[in-house]
Amino acid sequence: MARIAGINVPVKKCIPFALTYIYGIGITTGNKICDACGINKGKRVSELRDEETEKISNFIRQNCVIEGELRKEVSMNIKSLIELGCYRGIRHRKGLPVNGQRTHTNAKTRKGRSRLPIAGKK
Incomplete structure (x- = not known):
């Protein structure tokens, strides 16, 4: 499990689907987050580098109301x-x-x- 925005998300799923494990983020919002951060939607969470994970966490913290x-x-x-x-x-x-x-x-x-x-x- 990887931690994004303080929540454990599954490692084997594609990023937009993994982000739906965070309360308040659905598929559409997950896709928008990937577009805004410049990350390929087909990429798995396990393939993310640390700076990409940090970029996603910062974007969510600044633009989304969650949990x-x-x-x-x-x-x-x-x-x-x-x-x-x-x-x-x-x-x-x-x-x-x-x-x-x-x-x-x-x-x-x-x-x-x-x-x-x-x-x-x-």
């Missing part, structure tokens, strides 16, 4: 929605889907396990 800061920002946004009492905040508070999905048959993951006993066979 703890991003998690904190997202949770603060959710808390503010809940405090406002808007529709999305109420859905967050109740633990229901927020973006208008149906709940009659779906949303088992978001709603959780049902607490009603199931009648057995006789």
